[in-house]
Amino acid sequence: MIHDERLVVVGSGIRTVGQLTMEALAWIRVADKVLHVVADPVAEEVVRRLNPDGAESLSHLYAENKLRAETYRQMIDTMLSYVRAGKRVCFVAYGHPGVFVYPTHEAIRRARAEGFKARMLPGISAEACLLADFGIDMLAGAQSFEATDFLTNHRWLDPWSHVMLWQIGGLGDPTFKRRRFDIRGLPQLVRKLLCWYHAGHPAYLYEAPLYPGVEPSIGHGTIAQLASAYIPPSSTLYIPPIGAPRADDAVLRELSFFR
């Protein structure tokens, strides 16, 4: 087997200790250049230790009130500049490198378009942590949306499934903020959710633990209370199903499940 990738994108997991995969560690070690945006001092230190000569943080590309789209463009340009220079590049992103990480997808697409072999390796995402911490079995079905995308597009929910709205802590804010996003649209989001749920239906604000021995942060309230709730920047909204799904008797009969 020949590993001739010029760009490999990996994730550091949410909790670096225990969630950084073996293959991610290997690629970090063998790359000529390791570009990283991990927002975690532990993950940064791991990268520096494994590849002291090649490690380079791109976190400085973020700036207060700067459009994230501009930062992403600069990240993509940086990745590709090293690839074109003949370097074997590993990009390390927080969590899963393909979940809400536009620059990784775009850099891979462009690298391939230019004839370079590029690939993404899976990482432990916040969704994986949430499923484990809430004990959710996907058998009931699940829907995941980026919160701003859900609010600003004509999306449709199945309230009999588990629903997760990601990045609700940055709802409606396209810029970067170091501490707290300028959240816009919570009342509108609640209004939209009330199309499928009653006001008293439970809602949870979840934050995955970043360090070993730390419990997840789970805030409990109702859909209606969300409109005025404090939303931590890195939280996810989880809404449990309203009940068991309704059986489709016609299909069951067709499949001869009923005798």
Next chain:
Amino acid sequence: MAILASDLDALTEFTTDPTRASARAGLSDADRTVLLSGSPQQIYERVSENDVVAAAAAPSKDTSR
């Protein structure tokens, strides 16, 4: 913690007995208290100073194999 994230033996020892593993790591009582506190804010503030990360490097060499 950087060692814990990249060394299976170190992580195994920490998972089995975090108190003993952090003591073997040569962490000060204060750092050990923070690491085992379960407080994300305290841990973040401490690792951001980098001292805990540096101190944790030492034990990997004498971690039980």
